[in-house]
Amino acid sequence: MKNIGFLSFGHWTPSPASQARSAADVLQQSIDLAVAAEELGADGAYFRVHHFARQLASPFPLLAAVGARTSRIEIGTGVIDMRYENPLYMAEDAGAADLIAGGRLQLGISRGSPEQVVEGWRYFGFAPAEGETDADMARRHTQVLLDVLKGDGFAEPSPHPMFPNPPGLLRVEPHSEGLRERIWWGAASDSTARWAGELGMNLMSSTLKEDESGEPFHVQQRKQIESFRDAWRAAGHDREPRVSVSRSIFALTNDLDRAYFGADRSSSDQVGYIDSMRAVFGRSYAAEPDVLVEQLRGDEAIAAADTLLLTVPNQLGVDYNAHVLESILTEVAPGLGWR
Incomplete structure (x- = not known):
């Protein structure tokens, strides 16, 4: 068995060719797609976070809304850029959203990706301390968040x-028990x-990573997963870690699929x-279902992960993306023993 969810970047553009022409479109359609994905039997609804862009940005109102409209599916991010975050305020927002969802949040966080603007985190009121890089600042914010989430x-x-007040020192409220164990780090390198793994975060590995050996992407990613699990074991954590990988996978089952992704x-x-x-970007998979089964069987990183996040073309609309998910869940996943 393998957990299968979708990952949406939440793009919108005021173009007649797009089904998502405004921020309101993207937010409403993201909720609707999560509901549809749950009805289809998918395991997760994850959303990308980008600031200063025509994409999804502030995740917690969306996560709370999805949590209120669904009952089973995991709800997460992939990923929140910690350079922009006040860890205590984030802990409040995350705790509230997790309580609304009944403990289903899976928060992916990271140093973040290339930005739309120069040093955008400065506009949010943050700056690295003396001697720090922006990546150091993101990791510092992360460690504060992890400590606060302990409760x-x-x-x-x-x-x-x-x-x-209750007796003793006070914590950030609302506190959601168990959320600390559902924080994932989006790692681009083996070292991160x-x-x-050392800090007890789950691992979220995307469709690119630092090219550290020149080997195929999926091989490097599988070795990254092994390195993470080695560090986890060495740290002595008393639970099993989770690992997700993201892929663009499209089953070509009709003429529209072939027109879009052939x-x-x-x-x-x-x-x-x-x-x-220097980064290596993983390939997309697009083929008839039986061909996809054989192609995906050879992807070492997918085999090593417990969770697969399918990147979806959100601008094609809810109905088409539900079709994309259904095709993978019903015509590809069973052939690989995932369902």
């Missing part, structure tokens, strides 16, 4: 509070995957530079 009191109560049949890994890092 221990740390703030000295006022001697003259407006409302009565190990760091996530050209991706010959897709292959690509190498390029992102934030001055």
